[in-house]
Amino acid sequence: MQAKLEHVNITVPDARATAQFLQTLLGWETRWEGAALNDGYTVHVGNERSYLALYSPKPDLKGQAPRYDHSGSLNHIGIVVDDLKAVEDKVAALGYIPHSHADYEPGQRFYFDGPDGVEYEMVSYD
Structure with missing residues (x-):
């Protein structure tokens, strides 16, 4: 299955x-x-x-839930992209700050906090 x-x-x-x-x-x-x-x-x-x-x-919502220290919380959303640099440039052009860049096996990534209180991870596997 x-x-x-x-x-x-x-x-x-x-x-x-x-x-x-x-x-x-x-x-x-x-x-x-x-x-x-x-x-x-x-x-x-x-x-x-x-x-x-x-x-x-x-x-109305009550505010943002804490990340990484509560069971069942949403920590981030990971999205695979073809061109990490192009997406990072677009993120910055939209006014968001890319952070926590890393090269790791098997790819590269960065994170940013979006307009909705959600942290997004952009990742590329070359």
């Missing part, structure tokens, strides 16, 4: 804004969007094989 990850569902302040950001940065498409749980709104953004489900609840 072979399993594949199809999607991850995360809560963000504005699902439409995060989807637009990811479309601009990565060229992703909106696969679906509409009404969601508890009068919220969801946008599925990605490609034909996988996507992020971005959920925004109707009531």
Whole structure:
């Protein structure tokens, strides 16, 4: 049996804004969007094989959850890209600060904090 990850569902302040950001940065498409749980709104953004489900609840959010020190917390989202340098240039042009660069077996990576309180890891396997 072979399993594949199809999607991850995360809560963000504005699902439409995060989807637009990811479309601009990565060229992703909106696969679906509409009404969601508890009068919220969801946008599925990605490609034909996988996507992020971005959920925004109707009531205001309570702030950002801590990362890396709570069980079950979202630490970051890793996205494989073909041209790491081009994506890093685009991240910087959009006003975000790339950090934690590393060359490691088997690739290269950097991280940045997005507009939605989510940390993103961009990785390339050459």
